[in-house]
Amino acid sequence: MSSAFEILQGARFFTKLDLRNAYHLVRIREGDEWKTAFNTPLGHFEYRVLPFGLANAPAVFQALVNDVLRDMLNIFVFVYLDDILIFSPSLQIHVQHVRRVLQRLLENCLFVKAEKCTFHASSVTFLGSVISAEGIKMDPAKVQAVIDWPVPKSRVELQRFLGFANFYRRFIRNFGQVAAPLTALTSVKTCFKWSVSAQGAFDLLKNRFTSAPILVTPDVSRQFVVEVDASEVGVGAILSQRSLSDDKVHPCAYFSHRLSPSERNYDVGNRELLAIRLALGEWRQWLEGATVPFVVWTDHRNLEYIRSAKRLNARQARWALFFARFEFVISYRPGSKNTKPDALSRLFSSSVASTDPEGILPEGRVVGLTVWGIERQVKQALTQTPSPRACPRNLLFVPVPTRLAVLQWAHSAKLAGHPGVRGTLASIRQRFWWPTREHDTRRFVAACSVCAQTKSGNSPPAGRLRPLPIPSRPWSHIALDFVTGLPSSAGKTVILTVVDRFSKAAHFIPLAKLPSAKETAQIIIENVFRIHGLPSDVVSDRGPQFTSQFWREFCRLIGASVSLSSGFHPQSNGQAERANQTIGRILRSLSFRNPASWSEQLPWAEYAHNSLPSSATGLSPFQSSLGYQPPLFSSQFAESSVPSAQAFVQRCERTWKRVRSALCRYRAQTVRAANKRRTKSPRYCRGQRVWLSTQNLPLKTASRKLTPRFIGPFRISQVINPVAVRLLLPRYLRRVHPVFHVSCVKPVLRAPARLPPRPPSLSRAHLSTGSVKSWTCVLGAVVIST
Numbered sequence: 001m002s003s004a005f006e007i008l009q010g011a012r013f014f015t016k017l018d019l020r021n022a023y024h025l026v027r028i029r030e031g032d033e034w035k036t037a038f039n040t041p042l043g044h045f046e047y048r049v050l051p052f053g054l055a056n057a058p059a060v061f062q063a064l065v066n067d068v069l070r071d072m073l074n075i076f077v078f079v080y081l082d083d084i085l086i087f088s089p090s091l092q093i094h095v096q097h098v099r100r101v102l103q104r105l106l107e108n109c110l111f112v113k114a115e116k117c118t119f120h121a122s123s124v125t126f127l128g129s130v131i132s133a134e135g136i137k138m139d140p141a142k143v144q145a146v147i148d149w150p151v152p153k154s155r156v157e158l159q160r161f162l163g164f165a166n167f168y169r170r171f172i173r174n175f176g177q178v179a180a181p182l183t184a185l186t187s188v189k190t191c192f193k194w195s196v197s198a199q200g201a202f203d204l205l206k207n208r209f210t211s212a213p214i215l216v217t218p219d220v221s222r223q224f225v226v227e228v229d230a231s232e233v234g235v236g237a238i239l240s241q242r243s244l245s246d247d248k249v250h251p252c253a254y255f256s257h258r259l260s261p262s263e264r265n266y267d268v269g270n271r272e273l274l275a276i277r278l279a280l281g282e283w284r285q286w287l288e289g290a291t292v293p294f295v296v297w298t299d300h301r302n303l304e305y306i307r308s309a310k311r312l313n314a315r316q317a318r319w320a321l322f323f324a325r326f327e328f329v330i331s332y333r334p335g336s337k338n339t340k341p342d343a344l345s346r347l348f349s350s351s352v353a354s355t356d357p358e359g360i361l362p363e364g365r366v367v368g369l370t371v372w373g374i375e376r377q378v379k380q381a382l383t384q385t386p387s388p389r390a391c392p393r394n395l396l397f398v399p400v401p402t403r404l405a406v407l408q409w410a411h412s413a414k415l416a417g418h419p420g421v422r423g424t425l426a427s428i429r430q431r432f433w434w435p436t437r438e439h440d441t442r443r444f445v446a447a448c449s450v451c452a453q454t455k456s457g458n459s460p461p462a463g464r465l466r467p468l469p470i471p472s473r474p475w476s477h478i479a480l481d482f483v484t485g486l487p488s489s490a491g492k493t494v495i496l497t498v499v500d501r502f503s504k505a506a507h508f509i510p511l512a513k514l515p516s517a518k519e520t521a522q523i524i525i526e527n528v529f530r531i532h533g534l535p536s537d538v539v540s541d542r543g544p545q546f547t548s549q550f551w552r553e554f555c556r557l558i559g560a561s562v563s564l565s566s567g568f569h570p571q572s573n574g575q576a577e578r579a580n581q582t583i584g585r586i587l588r589s590l591s592f593r594n595p596a597s598w599s600e601q602l603p604w605a606e607y608a609h610n611s612l613p614s615s616a617t618g619l620s621p622f623q624s625s626l627g628y629q630p631p632l633f634s635s636q637f638a639e640s641s642v643p644s645a646q647a648f649v650q651r652c653e654r655t656w657k658r659v660r661s662a663l664c665r666y667r668a669q670t671v672r673a674a675n676k677r678r679t680k681s682p683r684y685c686r687g688q689r690v691w692l693s694t695q696n697l698p699l700k701t702a703s704r705k706l707t708p709r710f711i712g713p714f715r716i717s718q719v720i721n722p723v724a725v726r727l728l729l730p731r732y733l734r735r736v737h738p739v740f741h742v743s744c745v746k747p748v749l750r751a752p753a754r755l756p757p758r759p760p761s762l763s764r765a766h767l768s769t770g771s772v773k774s775w776t777c778v779l780g781a782v783v784i785s786t
Contacts, residue, residue, distance in 0.1 A: 007074050010219075011087035012133045013094040014124045017101070018116035019065070019082035023057050025110060026050035026064060068108045069101065077101060085126050094120060151202065155192045158185055176256045177234050178205050218252045218286050224294035225249055226287070226328075228279050230271035234258045237279035239286070255282045270315070272300040277319045280326055288325055297333040304330050374409045378402050378432065388435075395433040406432050407444045418454070421445045447749040452691050453708040471502040474625040475532035479539040480524075480546070481576035482514060483583065489599035496520070498528050499579045501539070503624030504614040506579045508606045510599045517548040529558075532625075539563040539575070542737050564739075582609055681742040684725055689713040690745040692727065697736065713748045 019025070028036065028048055036047035036054070050057055058081060065079050076097045078085040086101055088094035098119065105112065118124045123132035130136070152158035162182060166175075176183075181201040185192055218224070219241060227238045237255045242248065257278050259271070266274060276296055280287055287294055312320060378396050387397035398406050410416055410427040419427075425441050434440075445451065471477040483495040492510040499506045509527050529535075538560050540546040546564060555562045586608055590601040610621040611630060623629050684690070691710035718726040720739060727738050727745070 007078065008087055008131065008136075010089050012122070013088050013091050014118075014121055014126075014131060015086040015094065015098050016118045016121075016124045016126055017084040017086070017105075017112045019084070019105075020111045020113045022082040023050040023052055023061050026061060065110075068104060068110065072097075072101065072104075080127055083127060085124070085131070087131075091120065149206070151194065151199070155186060155188075158182060158192075162186065175205075175254070176258055177236070180258055220286060221291050223292040224252075224283075224287060224290060225297065226276075226279050226283070226294060227297045227333075228272065228275040229299060230268075230275045232259075232264060232271075235271065235275035235278060237275060237282070239279075239283050252286075253283065255279055269300060269302055272298055272303055273316065273319060276303070276330075277322065280323070280328075284325075287328070290327065293327045293329060296328055296330045298330060299333055301332045304332050374406060375431070377405060390435070391433050395429075396431055398432045398434045398437075403434060403440060404444075407441065410441075411445060411448065412450070418448065418451050443749075449748075452746070452748070453710045455709060474503045474505070475500045475528075476535055477501040477537045477539070478528070478535045479576040479579075480520075481541060481580060482543065483580050484514065486598060487595050489596050492599045495583065495602070496523060497576050497579050497583065498524065499575045500532070500621070500625060501575050503621045504575075505610050505621030505625045506583075506606065508583055508602055508609075510602055515545065517545045517550040517554075520545045521551065521554045534558045535560050537561045537563055539565070541565045541576075547737075579609070681723055682747055684716055684719050684742070684747070686716055686719060688716050689748040690716060690725070690727070691748060692740065693744045693746075696744075697733075710746065 026049060028050060033046040033048060036051055038045055050060065062079070062081055065081070065084070066073060069077050069079060069084075073079065076086060076088055078087070084101065086094070086097050088097050102112075123130055125131075149161055152161055162179060178201055181195070181197045182205070184190065185194075185198060218239070222241055222244075225240045225242070227240065229236055235257050238251055239253045239255070240249045240251050243250050255278070263271070263274065276298070279296075309316075375396065378398055381399045381402045382397065385397075385399040391397040406428060407424070411418060411424045416424070416427065421442050424445055425438060428437060428441065469477075477500075479497075479499045479501055481497045483497060484493070486493050486495065489510075491512050494511040494514055496509040496511055496515075497506060498509070507527055509523060511523070515523060536559065538555055540563075542564050545551060546562070552562055583602075583605055586605040587598050587601060590605060591598045613620050614624070620629055689712070691712045692714055694708060694711055697711075714727045714729060716725050717728045717738070720726060723742050724739055725742065725745065727740060729736060729738050
């Protein structure tokens with residue numbers, strides 16, 4: 001990073017690129033794949049491309065990118081592995097540079113991640129630092145990580161902290177001296193014991209991170225200033241240049257060095273001279289051969305004559321030969337004015353004093369600017385609209401034209417994070433007031449499109465329970481569903497569940513695979529219709545077998561209506577879903593020791609299901625459909641010598657009436673219980689816009705946790721019933737059935753003055769069909785990047 005820092009002089013615009021797949025773009029030389037072999041429980045594997053983790057992988061990939069961009073390196077491009085920085089002095093030139101780099105990458109089949117790139121920016125975060133025209137400073141996120149770092153409890157934790165902090169030592173004045181008590185604890189020769197001095201150094205080092213200044217980019221065409229000083233424990237130096245804008249000296253780099261035991265024996269003059277020697281050696285790449293002779297400031301007057309001295313000891317003679325490589329002037333500066341390098345040299349002392357320098361940036365600068373901006377806008381509006389007497393003295397009255405801006409600042413700004421009504425009101429109440437503040441805030445938050453897309457509601461689902469009509473006889477209304485995901489048993493992997501909605505009787509038919517619509521019809525005829533007759537209604541989900549044209553025509557020919565469940569709402573086919581749960585529970589109990597035997601146990605599971613009383617009717621499915629209960633023992637019921645057909649028919653009729661009455665009572669109980677956990681659905685109308693839940697949509701994103709909870713808005717094309725609507729879906733959602741339960745949608749609300757900026761609908765790239773793209777939430781808007 002230090003080499004990149006040197007070549008950024010004069011740059012005003014920056015672009016950061018991140019290569020996609022990085023090492024996987026490099027092919028392993030043919031015949032060497034065995035060197036990357038590894039074994040897993042699934043078998044033996046070898047890489048065909050360069051994997052992560054190889055010792056020479058970084059060097060190989062760095063050489064590849066350097067070779068591709070060789071004629072641009074260190075001119076307007078800096079590369080570190082898969083991170084590419086493009087820098088230019090003007091926007092017009094920068095656009096040309098970016099095009100050249102992207103064209104070169106395309107020609108070599110190197111692609112970038114659009115979501116991780118930054119184009120034509122005045123400042124970018126690159127390799128842990130923030131680079132801008134002003135200079136280079138630490139990444140605020142990394143600074144916060146150091147500030148929040150807990151006190152180390154062991155030597156390993158301390159080494160981890162120092163390793164992280166050491167990356168930014170060029171920003172920290174006298175880093176080595178401040179960290180000296182901590183560095184001493186990392187030695188295996190000493191016992192790890194957290195002392196007062198270690199705690200003081202730990203706290204001071206974290207404070208130095210918060211006040212680290214912006215380091216300006218060295219300009220070799222202008223004069224450098226080297227400030228040095230030495231104490232009994234260390235030496236310090238600062239490399240600076242005078243700014244052309246404010247004529248003040250700004251730091252370019254810091255240097256500090258802890259004196260060794262032998263160096264501490266030097267007298268004052270030699271320690272000061274050592275400080276100059278070490279500083280010039282540290283920054284020789286800038287100072288040696290400088291265009292303008294640089295100045296060395298020291299508080300030891302005798303050093304002004306060191307270059308003309310006639311008597312030098314051996315050490316001073318060696319240093320004089322080293323000084324001959326530089327063109328500089330030593331200037332005396334009193335100690336009272338040479339405080340900065342003096343502090344660098346003295347912080348190695350055992351007493352860690354709290355001498356925090358004044359920060360370059362005022363505390364809370366970013367938040368302050370945001371508040372000042374909205375305050376300035378409100379105050380400007382107050383010049384035309386005076387404040388009413390009801391406004392509290394410590395608050396600003398917000399006129400009508402600026403209320404939407406205040407609401408957007410308190411809710412939609414990046415620093416706000418889209419809080420709820422309470423959080424938004426808390427921010428507004430700190431500074432602003434108007435009569436309808438609470439009412440407007442509630443309406444604005446309710447109408448926020450970003451909140452509508454990204455937040456899940458805590459209220460019960462919409463839509464009261466609408467149970468299907470109760471049949472009047474057995475097997476007139478049936479429900480179908482498939483049970484999949486079973487282990488192979490005698491060549492069977494699927495179960496077709498057929499449930500009589502009147503008696504709750506069921507047939508469970510094992511199948512080798514999921515059948516087609518034609519095969520399903522043949523199976524139903526052979527196993528259901530030939531025994532129980534033709535039904536008048538068939539309920540099923542929206543599987544491909546039941547949504548096909550063949551199935552609809554088949555049901556029409558047998559005189560049965562087709563009832564399909566609404567999209568992503570399996571409760572519509574609750575009879576079959578419940579039967580699937582029952583058969584799954586029984587099969588687990590019968591075949592858990594040998595799962596592959598489930599097909600042998602399936603007839604017994606069906607018998608158990610049909611012989612046990614139903615909670616809805618109080619009778620077993622056998623009794624409800626056939627009029628009798630199969631005996632468990634042969635002697636349980638004696639056979640009648642002259643059975644009466646009339647008595648049997650009357651008994652069946654009494655049973656069916658009893659079942660229907662029980663079903664009516666059970667349905668009323670179920671509706672009351674279900675509606676306690678549901679809310680009344682909104683009254684939708686045709687043409688109304690709604691948000692669609694993404695909970696069950698086949699999205700393809702990097703992380704489901706960060707995927708929007710709702711997409712849209714989409715218009716309603718038809719209100720099928722109070723709990724189901726049909727939507728006008730775009731073409732990229734053509735594989736999703738457009739009928740949805742009202743619990744899967746929610747209405748689009750309007751803001752007080754106008755709708756907030758509407759984010760784009762979710763791209764088709766997030767569906768399982770299509771190329772992969774990405775989305776990010778930036779400043780309260782969903783942005784689709786390609």
